[in-house]
Amino acid sequence: MIPELGHFALALAVVIAAAQAVLPLIGAARRDAVLMASAPSLAFGQLAALALSFGALLWSSVVSDFSVYNIAENSQSLKPLLYKITGIWGDHEGSILLWCLILALCGAAVGAFGRALPATVRARVIGVLGATSAGFVLFSLTVSNPFVRLWPPPWEGQGMNPLLEDPGLAFHPPILYAGYVGFSIPFAFALAALIEGRVDAAWGRWVRPWALAAWACLTGGIALGSWWSYYVLGWGGYWFWDPVENASLLPWLAGTALVHSAIVVEKRDALKIWTVLLAIGTFSLSLCGTFLVRSGILNSVHAFANDPARGVFILVLLALVIGTALVLFAWRAPRLQPTGIFAPLSREGGLVLNNILLCSIAAVVFTGTTYPLFAQLLAGAQISVGAPFFNAAVLPLAIPLFVVMVVGPMLSWKRAALAPALIRLWWVALAALAAGGFATFHAALFPALGFAASVWLILGAFVDIIARIGLFRLPLATSLARLGGIPLAAWGSAIAHAGMGITVAGIAGMAIAEHRIVAVTVGETVDLGGYHWTLEDLHDAPGPNYSARLADIRVTHDGRVIAVMSPGRRSYPLQRTTTTETAIRTNLFRDLYAVLGEERDGKAVLRLHVNYLAPWIWLGALVMAAGGGLSLADRRLRIGAPLRRAAAPVVTA
Amino acid sequence: MKRKHRRLAILLACGLGLGSAAALTLFAFRDNLVFFVTPSDLASRGHAGETLRLGGLVAAGSIRHATIDGQPAVRFRVTDGRSSVNVSYIGVLPDLFREGQGVVTLGTLAPDGGFVASEVLAKHDETYMPKDVVEALKKSGRWQPDAGPPPPAATWNSLPATRNGG
Numbered sequence: 001m002i003p004e005l006g007h008f009a010l011a012l013a014v015v016i017a018a019a020q021a022v023l024p025l026i027g028a029a030r031r032d033a034v035l036m037a038s039a040p041s042l043a044f045g046q047l048a049a050l051a052l053s054f055g056a057l058l059w060s061s062v063v064s065d066f067s068v069y070n071i072a073e074n075s076q077s078l079k080p081l082l083y084k085i086t087g088i089w090g091d092h093e094g095s096i097l098l099w100c101l102i103l104a105l106c107g108a109a110v111g112a113f114g115r116a117l118p119a120t121v122r123a124r125v126i127g128v129l130g131a132t133s134a135g136f137v138l139f140s141l142t143v144s145n146p147f148v149r150l151w152p153p154p155w156e157g158q159g160m161n162p163l164l165e166d167p168g169l170a171f172h173p174p175i176l177y178a179g180y181v182g183f184s185i186p187f188a189f190a191l192a193a194l195i196e197g198r199v200d201a202a203w204g205r206w207v208r209p210w211a212l213a214a215w216a217c218l219t220g221g222i223a224l225g226s227w228w229s230y231y232v233l234g235w236g237g238y239w240f241w242d243p244v245e246n247a248s249l250l251p252w253l254a255g256t257a258l259v260h261s262a263i264v265v266e267k268r269d270a271l272k273i274w275t276v277l278l279a280i281g282t283f284s285l286s287l288c289g290t291f292l293v294r295s296g297i298l299n300s301v302h303a304f305a306n307d308p309a310r311g312v313f314i315l316v317l318l319a320l321v322i323g324t325a326l327v328l329f330a331w332r333a334p335r336l337q338p339t340g341i342f343a344p345l346s347r348e349g350g351l352v353l354n355n356i357l358l359c360s361i362a363a364v365v366f367t368g369t370t371y372p373l374f375a376q377l378l379a380g381a382q383i384s385v386g387a388p389f390f391n392a393a394v395l396p397l398a399i400p401l402f403v404v405m406v407v408g409p410m411l412s413w414k415r416a417a418l419a420p421a422l423i424r425l426w427w428v429a430l431a432a433l434a435a436g437g438f439a440t441f442h443a444a445l446f447p448a449l450g451f452a453a454s455v456w457l458i459l460g461a462f463v464d465i466i467a468r469i470g471l472f473r474l475p476l477a478t479s480l481a482r483l484g485g486i487p488l489a490a491w492g493s494a495i496a497h498a499g500m501g502i503t504v505a506g507i508a509g510m511a512i513a514e515h516r517i518v519a520v521t522v523g524e525t526v527d528l529g530g531y532h533w534t535l536e537d538l539h540d541a542p543g544p545n546y547s548a549r550l551a552d553i554r555v556t557h558d559g560r561v562i563a564v565m566s567p568g569r570r571s572y573p574l575q576r577t578t579t580t581e582t583a584i585r586t587n588l589f590r591d592l593y594a595v596l597g598e599e600r601d602g603k604a605v606l607r608l609h610v611n612y613l614a615p616w617i618w619l620g621a622l623v624m625a626a627g628g629g630l631s632l633a634d635r636r637l638r639i640g641a642p643l644r645r646a647a648a649p650v651v652t653a
Numbered sequence: 654m655k656r657k658h659r660r661l662a663i664l665l666a667c668g669l670g671l672g673s674a675a676a677l678t679l680f681a682f683r684d685n686l687v688f689f690v691t692p693s694d695l696a697s698r699g700h701a702g703e704t705l706r707l708g709g710l711v712a713a714g715s716i717r718h719a720t721i722d723g724q725p726a727v728r729f730r731v732t733d734g735r736s737s738v739n740v741s742y743i744g745v746l747p748d749l750f751r752e753g754q755g756v757v758t759l760g761t762l763a764p765d766g767g768f769v770a771s772e773v774l775a776k777h778d779e780t781y782m783p784k785d786v787v788e789a790l791k792k793s794g795r796w797q798p799d800a801g802p803p804p805p806a807a808t809w810n811s812l813p814a815t816r817n818g819g
Contacts, residue, residue, distance in 0.1 A: 344662040356666055360674035367678050382689035384706055389685035393677045517744050519725035578748040597745035600718045605725045607745045
């Protein structure tokens with residue numbers, strides 16, 4: 001009964017979404033206030049229907065209703081409650097439903113928080129979101145239905161992939177999807193602007209908070225995913241340039257460019273056509289990323305089962321959404337007249353350069369990710385493009401990006417001189433050179449370059465704020481008093497840029513990580529990274545739905561016990577699967593990382609790593625997301641246009 | 654600054670950005686494209702020194718523990734039902750690495766004809782057959798996916814050579 005209710009609610013959501021796509025758009029075209037006013041109500045209605053549907057699936061999972069095919073395939077009655085809930089988005093059907101729910105949430109959010117928008121804009125934005133939603137909910141209802149029944153119901157479900165029974169992964173999809181889907185709002189704003197034929201500073205101000213929120217979620221989601229692969233997969237790496245990872249990186253790169261170019265639209269009324277295109281591009285990449293990979297079109301270790309019906313539906317749907325947007329762009333964009341004029345050497349110029357570099361990186365990653373697909377289709381060649389390609393192609397583009405990230409914010413709007421900015425940065429450059437030079441004594445060129453870049457980014461991020469408060473130039477009390485006057489958006493951008501620096505430091509640290517593979521007997525000691533690793537014991541440990549084999553390792557340094565860690569292997573009899581349980585001990589500056597391999601002739605094979613600065617990779621991403629959140633909290637983004645000018649930041653050049 | 658000049662500057666910058674991206678991509682492609690080979694491919698032509706992805710099934714009864722350069726290693730044979738290649742790998746094998754299972758390894762061909770793997774990938778799903786391995790089996794003529802499910806994995810390396818005469 002409950003699953004049928006969910007199924008019905010899903011069908012209802014398609015109908016409401018279709019109405020939400022049609023009525024407000026007609027209303028906006030005819031200037032019909034009643035039809036336009038229906039938009040938020042329809043968005044709320046669609047959200048309610050999808051929430052009901054999602055709730056029904058949740059209920060079926062929690063009570064272990066194995067007559068639902070999806071639950072029988074992916075759940076089991078002994079599974080802990082948390083994973084019964086989070087297991088819903090562990091499979092294809094459930095994750096698509098979650099995706100639709102978040103899209104409906106976006107529509108409702110515009111309905112709820114968009115009261116200050118002009119009526120036509122709001123109606124069109126919600127209409128576009130409704131049209132997108134209608135397509136994807138229809139996809140869920142027809143070829144990816146989570147409520148399909150199974151008869152006769154089995155006594156016990158198949159159980160979830162034990163790799164997914166992990167708190168990191170449990171919360172990763174909702175955050176990541178919030179990021180992916182969040183970019184639907186800038187996309188809808190872009191289409192609304194094209195239909196209106198008008199983009200102005202106000203448009204930039206409406207779009208930026210949504211883009212920032214989506215960007216912050218996506219940053220957090222990518223970081224969580226990377227952290228998960230670091231500690232669950234036990235391969236000692238954090239980023240494998242897998243299609244799924246690239247699929248999340250692409251919208252992130254485009255979204256980062258969007259967040260920056262929207263500033264130019266808002267402040268200087270320039271780069272409008274480009275920003276609209278970027279908003280369309282970012283969401284298109286999100287769509288391609290989620291669906292091409294999830295439906296198994298791109299070969300990935302993470303892809304769900306391949307189903308041709310789904311593939312065709314998705315391809316048609318993607319072509320419709322992206323194609324319509326691009327046709328609309330080609331038709332209407334020439335109407336958007338550029339107004340703001342700036343010299344190439346200016347803050348705008350810096351942001352343009354940032355956009356070019358980010359988009360170039362995105363183009364390289366896109367080429368590398370899709371090349372095997374095309375090579376297979378066109379030439380029949382089976383080719384893979386791995387980490388060496390991406391490292392070789394992306395790093396040379398990242399270096400100028402890091403330079404611009406620090407120099408750009410030092411430049412003034414409209415027209416700037418390079419010399420004063422560079423003079424203010426000399427000590428940062430000196431510190432970066434010193435850090436890089438020092439690192440070359442201990443590491444190869446690339447990690448040393450990474451450390452230099454990281455110092456440059458972290459210190460450089462705060463140079464502007466230091467100058468604004470007059471630190472070391474004015475009395476300390478005055479400086480501190482001025483600290484409160486710095487707008488949150490300035491803090492946000494400084495913190496986000498510094499977060500990038502922290503991540504770069506972590507990546508550089510991982511590049512000098514040490515590892516060793518050893519076969520040891522109990523009691524034997526090996527040395528790695530200045531630590532003595534002793535295998536103390538090998539023993540069995542029972543678990544609720546698995547049995548584990550654990551190795552107790554004592555790590556000492558200078559006779560002091562640093563850590564006792566127990567990496568293990570778990571075997572799940574029901575799923576007939578084994579998983580590796582990595583043991584990690586961190587002190588924030590280095591991770592001790594141990595993996596237990598197979599046992600042979602009384603010896604246990606261990607893989608031991610000392611990963612320097614590893615936690616900084618994810619810490620930096622969190623700092624970046626926090627920076628985005630802080631910018632979002634800036635009142636200038638929330639309050640209307642008249643106040644904006646009064647609070648415009650003082651630019652010192 | 655006239656609009657015309659600004660546009661020119663932006664176009665130049667875009668061209669430079671995209672141009673360098675294209676150059677970097679092509680340059681990186683030259684050295685870093687990894688071709689997929691089956692054991693039969695390896696047997697028919699040499700690829701010494703090149704980084705390759707080798708896919709196939711782990712031949713039943715072929716897994717041997719070994720020590721290479723003082724590090725624990727494993728040796729096994731990868732087969733596509735027609736030819737097989739000896740593979741050596743230093744490291745911890747993935748959890749689902751079993752005899753008779755599909756496996757994809759990344760590595761180089763040694764002068765002695767053996768394959769030195771630097772990475773071994775096995776899918777975290779028992780029923781899953783890596784796409785590359787399916788291709789390898791189709792190429793060797795041992796299994797047509799349209800004709801039904803693959804025969805039991807344990808029989809793979811001893812399958813009689815039929816269709817293509819051996």
